[in-house]
Amino acid sequence: MHPQADILTITLNPAVDLATNVAEVIAGPKLRCAVPRFDPGGGGVNVARAVCKLDGSARALVAVGGAMGDRLLQLLAAENVPALPVAVSGETRQSFAVTDDSTGAQFRFSVPGELMTPTDAGHLLAAIAEQIPQDGFVVISGSVAPGLPIDFLSQIIAVTAPKGARVIIDTSGAALDRLIAHPATPVHLLRVDQNEAAQAATHPMTTIADSVAFAAELLARGVAKTVVMGRGAEGSVLVSQNHRFFSHPPHVKVRSKIGAGDAFVGAMTLALARGKAPCKALQWGVAAASATVSTKGTALCNLTHAEACFAKCQTDAL
Template sequence: MSGILTITLNPAVDLATSIERVAAGPKLYCKAPRVDPGGGGVNAARAIRKLGGQVTALVAVGGAMGEQLLQLLAAEDVLALAVHVAGETRQSFAVTDETTGEQFRFSVPGETMDSADGARLLSAIAQAAPRDGYAVLSGGVTPGLDDDFPQQVLAAVAPRRCKLVVDTSKAALAHLLAAPGKPVHVLRLDQREAEQAAGHELATVADSLAFAQDLIARGVADIVAGGRGAEGSVLATRDQRFFCRAPYVEVQSKIGAGDAFTGALTLALSRGEALDQALRWGVAAASATVGTEGTALFGRGEVEALLPQCEVAAA
């Protein structure tokens, strides 16, 4: 099995709670919160550990909140490689309205990094990248870092022949799509991100697959995985196209579902699984996460129970 490094530039301590009814005006007395380590790469690493994989989670941390994040990772048996930066690690907060079932998610931006922070991160990534393994850059790029930071990470891990998986957003994703340079190994987008990038609705599975292969033809990635919400996910290479239908799961919380997909997919690839089977693992992990409350991720048994219901076919 190849080694895996996850990279989280803008992690968070995630709090999730609930209240009978969310309403503007009066003070709202919520239930005791659940507290979890959060951020894209952090959640991907948590998913990999829950599925029995070995992973190192490289996280940019600062201040007391950063120390709490490291303690939360240790409690979940996730090996963390801390890169200390000047700013305080952020928090995210989610509240579920028990009457309607709606979830309200609040995410504050991370503190702005400077060039020294960026250089420290790239140096740590280059040293920690597993030879002939996988690096997962997941989550947002912190304010102050260059929009081409994913390409800088790709250059940093290249000497170790480390394959880069990217699941990012906003300006960093837009830059990667517009000026890719060398292709990353895997790019994951959700439905909203893919439609914004395409400039039009992707109404069908065929539309999502066609857009994925267009990105591959443009040199953005070797493999593109795209979420289609409750419908399932697609995965394409230059020559292969797959669609995996998601099983029905009663939705409790969507927090971390995309990260769980990325973690499970990467773990399966690192174990030498075929692309269609790796896609099944990703969909099963995302579906199981949707069925958990707040910021919790899946249990391994839940993923294994859903796996046979994840129907994958060439498309």
């Protein structure tokens, strides 16, 4: 295993992911599905899984509750991903995906997590503060559970400061809107996808130049030191004060898009934790995402496939 800085991932709204397939998705009759696949899910959980699959190490701090929370921890243990469970009052949610064999289309369903209480929020923040790695990386990925304070991400960022940890964020919805609208300390890296960026910028991200311009605006406003913007199958843009890169993915057969963004964040974080240059870290992220979309259901990339994709990625300075 290569030397690396410590990585802690934080998942505030995890899920047990179920994936199956059926001959055809039609309304009305009972649809008899294939034997399902179960995986631990949620942004930070998948980031930690990806890091471990790529021969790195990461600890997954995860808010869990009820029997489904126990199931999630069992699934993490089966993959040898070190988990730091924080007990909360609500039951851990489920997500499920069904692939239509007749068309190859994938239907994805995500149910909301149960409402967290102020006590849950306090326990979570205290546990996070205790586990922050000195001079390591903290990845906050996925949605923020309902009931947590609107500024909960800012509270997490604040408790990382004394340890010198570098914060990487990949979130969406109101939490992302709040982070962009009210930046405090710039995070080390913010990843947004094309649709999230378009919504925040209130105009389409039609071209690579659009993505670069909006990323530069986020830097200037103090939101982040580095912004990575996904552009779907086209690739990803990285913008920092000194770097502007675009990485094109290789052509792969798309089987499932579940976890691709999380695999991207995991691979990129691992590369940075190993001291790789930003352009190489971006390339690793794109490679891992490409390897992930070519797997079935809720599976993620493996090292061999990610390495093969990495060799085929084209990364250019802008």
